Amino acid sequence: MNDDSQLIDQTLQGDSTAFAGLVGKYQLRLFNSLFHVTGSREDAEDVGQEALAQAYLKLASFQKKSTFYTWLYRIAFNLWVSHRRKRRVENVLAQSREDRGNEAVDPGEGPAERMLREERAAAVYAALDTLDDDYRAILVLREIDGCRYERISEILELPLGTVRSRLHRARCQLAHQLQLAHQLQEVQAENLTEASQRPTETEASAVRERARETTH
Amino acid sequence: MNAIFEEILSDYLDERLTPEERIEIERRLALEPELRSACDALRAVRHAVQELPTVEPTTDWTESVVHRAAGREGLQPAVDQVRPAHTVLPVGSPASRSGPSSPWRFWALAAVAGTLLIGVVWLRPKSSDRRLAEEAQPSRVFSEPGRELATAENATVAAAPQPEATKPATETLLDRTASRDAATPVGDSGAAGGLVFGKRSRPAMLDRDRIGDEPVTIRVALPTRTVQIALNNQQIRIDSLGKARSNDVRRSPVAEDRSSVAEDEDRSSVAEDKVLSSRAADVGGETSYVVEATLEQLNAALLELAAQGSVRVEYELAKNAPKKESPARPAQRISSTNRSRSATGTERIARSSRTAKPAPAGASEDAAVASERLREGGRQQQPDASPRPADSGPRRLRVLLILDPPVPEND
Structure with missing residues (x-):
């Protein structure tokens, strides 16, 4: 027993x-x-x-x-x-x-490492939130709880084949979402770089003022 | 690469392939970059989710679980009443989250809550229960000792032996969620100090020996989804929870499978169906289903449903059904009124709804008296003189389940 x-x-x-x-x-x-x-x-x-x-x-x-x-x-x-x-x-x-x-929190973890880990986790959380509830449940049971397919099938009262296909789809969707998030990050980083190369508003105002003085 | 083949990649990552299949996949992974890329993406996802930090609850749950269990059984008001003496705090209060509680505290809380409940339930039935009982008229209303409101008048009735009633043709069991089992005497608990919840997890709601051959009818005033979950939890299968009206009573898949069984059993099943159809026609616009389950499954489902709303069970009383006996109680038996006795032979016991209301003024005093009696009984540790209800055997019952009235879903 x-x-x-x-x-x-x-x-x-x-x-x-x-x-x-x-x-x-x-x-x-x-x-x-x-x-x-x-x-x-x-x-x-x-x-x-x-x-x-x-x-x-x-x-x-x-x-x-x-x-x-x-x-x-x-x-x-x-x-x-x-x-x-x-x-x-x-x-x-x-x-x-x-x-x-x-x-x-891992006490031996440095601030930079922790920040990186938190960023990664935040991205995964955000991607998880986009999944259907059923997909998220299967994914969590498998990846976080380590349940075998048979146990997931018992818990969620789904046929084994459904567990298998939903789990795969959940992984594919999550991979897609993470990829999108990564691409978005890259685009934002590029925009930031471009913005830093543009004149600031103060500089632009000064240029406009000088132009008006020259005209008058 | 098609979707079906892609699923094999998940199987591969989860080590669900045979050695031969695994060798084949690895051979293809070595040769096909696209496949390798898809596999890497899936592996990365797995890794990303597995790497998510483990999160822990802020408090130990033991105390909260006790409170919730007590609440489902209608114990919450009783628990609250003992707060000053036992520092039992409502769930969610800051102090209740201060840290883990010891197993002794769990036990003590359960015992105290159970003990006080007995007093409250014995003395204060809910008005809804009384309403349900009154609806039974002209049905006959019995109450098992110790289960319903005691007044000076009916307490006297209880003290005197009840006249033997003519055996009713049918009886309706409308069980009070907590009272029936909470009313188990302290000495029954098998543990010192008072009633223990675990004992109540063996409800004697439907008794095999008392059910006749007629199909059982269960009326539930709860949302369809709630009913579905309760049935699912007990692995009671029904084909659908769509609306099956009047003469469209469904047969469960289990029942349909019975076509291959012996002929006499088939005839019996057909006869049952006629009864069920007839009853469903009687209920008119109500929603009705047919389910098939063992007594044990049914009792467990009833317990769960009753914790959330009104449940009424009607069944034919078996020939030679044993007379209900309540266990020997250390406290004086308190029987309900005989206000509704009639000749039709229906028994009703009121079931409480999910949230017990605070007892009206004066109840606490009554409860205190009852509690004291029970504590006294607990100290005496009287052995359980009552026979245990017979364990539910493999007999399966076909039941007409009626949502009465159907409660609309929230979503």
Whole structure:
């Protein structure tokens, strides 16, 4: 019997501290995945906590055909679908990349390295935000959570073939978005260079003034 | 390069190819720059996403999860009442985010919240529950001891043995989300100090021994999407949640598969369909579906749905159905009023809606008395004298699910 199974049995026997063990074991992983799917710390905490609460209430119905983690994720992603739709109606889905603030920081990292890493991450976040929700969920489960196709299929309740094709499309779309972002950056950099070679407004005013004096 | 072939690149990166396929792809990658470029782009994307920083929640979730679980069961007001003594704070308050809580705190919170809930629920049913119960008229209204409003009048009724009623033809089970199981006596919890939530995760909502042969009907006043999610969570399949009206009751794919089963079973299924069709016709404009599930799945789905809104379950009472017995309770049994007894034989137990309202003035005093009784019972640690409900076996029930009235989707 694995740890989870033991904790589940203990919880069902009335030992609620055992469920606290499951919460402690999975909250970080669940939060991290949900954060990257929802793009918001608040949403990730809300959905994650709600999923754990529902898992607790429905624990007796868990048949252990899948792992507890897969079951928990299925609840969480179903909740997210519901949550997301409600929020859309309320027009409060304004995503805030400011939310993405409390990431763990490597103490040995220099300021320049950190800035570069943050820029890269910001570009990836922006590209992720352009993906369809379904594509983003699959991508996060695969690349961030390291789920195998079979587990993704169980969590999202999709056929294996659909997982495979959507994952590939998600990667292609993300690659395309990152490429566009890179091109945009290059164009902006060129514009900045050109702008720096143009006369400033002060210089232009001085030239215009001299021209008027010459005319008069 | 076509899309199907491109997908093989993803398979390659995810190491899902056979050794032979992998060798073939690597051979082509070496020969075809375009393919190599596409593969590099996919690899870069994978790397970019995998490199995103790991993000951690600001607080330990244990306490919040307890609060939420309590809230779903209608416990929140009771939790709030104990705040001064136990420093239990509402979810989201700054102090509640101060740091991780210990498992003991989890347990203590659950125990205290559960204990107080018992008092509140026993004494204060929601008005919506009373309304639902009244709607049952001229149906007969029973209430299991300890589940509904106690008044001086009906407490007296409870103290006296109830006259044996004629076995009803059908009964309607309208369960109060938390009360039914929260009303489990402290001694049942199997742990010292009070009721423990985990025990309530074995709801005895639909009892195999009490259900007759007639199909079960479930009426739900919740949005379609919510119902769909609850069913999905329990792996209860339905073909669609489109509108199936009156005589257009659908058969689930599972039911359709049964065509290959023995003939007598088919005849039974056809008879069931007739009943379901007839009932669906009766409900007129309401939206109805047919689902098939085990008792365990149904009970779990009902628990989830009931946490969010009104749910009513109607079923024929089985011949020789055992009489419902409530467990021996350390506190005095408090039974509901017998206000709606009639001859039609329908049982109703009110189910609360998702958000419990604060108890009216005077409730806290009643709750305190009940809590004290329960604590007393907890100290005595009386063994569970009640028989456990029979575990749900493999029997599958065909159920008519009615959205009554259908609640419009938000999106």
